Amino acid sequence: MTTPVQPGGTEGSSWTGALRRAGLRALPPEQLLPDEQPVYVASWVYVFGVATIAALFVVIGSGLLLAVEGPTWWHTSSVGLFFNSLHLWSVELFFFFMVIHLWAKFMMAAWRGRRAMTWVTGAVAFVVSIGAAFTGYLSQQNFSSQWIASQAKDGLNSVGIGAFFNVLDFGQMFTWHVALLPLGIVALVVVHVLLVRKHGVVPPFPAKTDTRSQPPSPLPTARDS
Amino acid sequence: MSAPKQPSPDSAVWKGEYRRYDLVKEFVIALVVVSLLTVLLAAVFSSSDKKAVTIAQWSRSDPTDFVTTGLSELDGTSTTAMYGPPYNHTSGAGQKIGPISLQRLAGVRIPVDAPTDLVLRPLETLTPDRPDLRSALGTYQAATSAKQQHWADAYAKALAHAQFRNGQLNVPPGDYGPVSPMMAGLLGFARSGGLDGALVTHAQFYATDYTKPLLFMADSTYLEGLAQQDHLLGGQWGMTNETGNYPGQPWLWLYTFWYQISPFKTSANADALIWSIMAILTLVLVLVPFIPGLRSIPRRVPVYRLIWRDYYRSVERPRAGPTTEA
Numbered sequence: 151m152t153t154p155v156q157p158g159g160t161e162g163s164s165w166t167g168a169l170r171r172a173g174l175r176a177l178p179p180e181q182l183l184p185d186e187q188p189v190y191v192a193s194w195v196y197v198f199g200v201a202t203i204a205a206l207f208v209v210i211g212s213g214l215l216l217a218v219e220g221p222t223w224w225h226t227s228s229v230g231l232f233f234n235s236l237h238l239w240s241v242e243l244f245f246f247f248m249v250i251h252l253w254a255k256f257m258m259a260a261w262r263g264r265r266a267m268t269w270v271t272g273a274v275a276f277v278v279s280i281g282a283a284f285t286g287y288l289s290q291q292n293f294s295s296q297w298i299a300s301q302a303k304d305g306l307n308s309v310g311i312g313a314f315f316n317v318l319d320f321g322q323m324f325t326w327h328v329a330l331l332p333l334g335i336v337a338l339v340v341v342h343v344l345l346v347r348k349h350g351v352v353p354p355f356p357a358k359t360d361t362r363s364q365p366p367s368p369l370p371t372a373r374d375s
Numbered sequence: 376m377s378a379p380k381q382p383s384p385d386s387a388v389w390k391g392e393y394r395r396y397d398l399v400k401e402f403v404i405a406l407v408v409v410s411l412l413t414v415l416l417a418a419v420f421s422s423s424d425k426k427a428v429t430i431a432q433w434s435r436s437d438p439t440d441f442v443t444t445g446l447s448e449l450d451g452t453s454t455t456a457m458y459g460p461p462y463n464h465t466s467g468a469g470q471k472i473g474p475i476s477l478q479r480l481a482g483v484r485i486p487v488d489a490p491t492d493l494v495l496r497p498l499e500t501l502t503p504d505r506p507d508l509r510s511a512l513g514t515y516q517a518a519t520s521a522k523q524q525h526w527a528d529a530y531a532k533a534l535a536h537a538q539f540r541n542g543q544l545n546v547p548p549g550d551y552g553p554v555s556p557m558m559a560g561l562l563g564f565a566r567s568g569g570l571d572g573a574l575v576t577h578a579q580f581y582a583t584d585y586t587k588p589l590l591f592m593a594d595s596t597y598l599e600g601l602a603q604q605d606h607l608l609g610g611q612w613g614m615t616n617e618t619g620n621y622p623g624q625p626w627l628w629l630y631t632f633w634y635q636i637s638p639f640k641t642s643a644n645a646d647a648l649i650w651s652i653m654a655i656l657t658l659v660l661v662l663v664p665f666i667p668g669l670r671s672i673p674r675r676v677p678v679y680r681l682i683w684r685d686y687y688r689s690v691e692r693p694r695a696g697p698t699t700e701a
Contacts, residue, residue, distance in 0.1 A: 191394070197405065205413075212452050225424060236414065239416035257673050258678060259674060266623070270662070274661055280627070293427055296598070300592070301615070308644070309472075309478065310477035310478055314484065318438060318590065319583065319584040350389070359601060
């Protein structure tokens, strides 16, 4: 919908403008993509967070390539088998990096300082990822899928979930694997990363004897904006 | 009027030194390294793909096991026939957590009547060309439950002495009524590959639901034997493994762990109990920041001093005293 306006005359009057301003208030560009970090952000353990996201990109990329030809392609094509192998190994790396990231963040008590939701979204992303990988194993259409489905049904049925989430139904599991769960993971990871950018990287626990001339101050500064 | 709440020192904006940190460059390097590592692993190790088992393959490889399983579906003694929700209304079936059975509460949403769905209906598809089978089915369905059970019991005992020759399962003579031709018909249908399709195809052309054939095969000892060869049984840490020497789902180690220990490995409610434990543990993981005691562990375990060792080294360094020139 277009309406003639004077330059600068729409401030506060449109939903789009309000959304933009709210976004900029919550996450100004220099906070969203900063090019500097507190000096304590200096450890190899920080690499595992970004490595997890990188592995997720490879998981999704290899999954999309497999999706182009459909679920049976990789059983009959050596190229398809290679892409399936990329998908498998990127998933294994994804979990390897994510588990190290999770333990590291636990040991850093990374939920301190109003960062609880950052932890919660990360932990939920881990749980949803387990579901995504599980439905992937069910979608392989080989002996492994058959056996895993026949075993997993008992656990899911025992608590009533199996009545709605039928692991013996390939169509249902495939849809969860290629659409619903990946969407959930990507959404959670996006929120998780935005929360990290909004609240910053958790600072260290207080030192035994802090000799710095400028300790962390609770007072807001220009970097708050 | 209360004093304004002071923000936690952990949420305060860092007033110390900053360092250059190129997030985009870090991500691009990580993406390239992870991609190359993935390609290397895929090229060197490939991935497992053990072909799916068909009912035709099963009935050809182990016809006695197939017929034994088929008979248990027919007489209602198979695991599927007595499963309870979500497949059928078997009295008393369904795992419990204490007095509560979530399995029963969810109800029968995927109905499977083992005798009808897994034996009688597939056989009925053959009757237009098989008058002998049509007659056998008619006799069986017209008989009383007691008579049906008598025939099935007699045939089950005879199966222990069955011999498979020339594509036929031969059992010693006995009072099996129509059960013998019915089982012979089911075996022949399975060996031809027809039963695989008959259990999947329903009212429509397209189908993706393999509930019935998978339940049928899961009732056999054949599938379990194959799984054991590939160390996939529950007692072998099943789901953490994959066929061949490939990694499976090692992240499920804790879930699989409970099945290895008492009382779970012998409990009739093991699945429900283990799922409950895992649900609680998952909730604990997600809610760590809000759980007193648990959230304080990192402060007491000085792993953080290793992670931030450069920072602590710099801030805990003794101040240099005033220097004097000689």
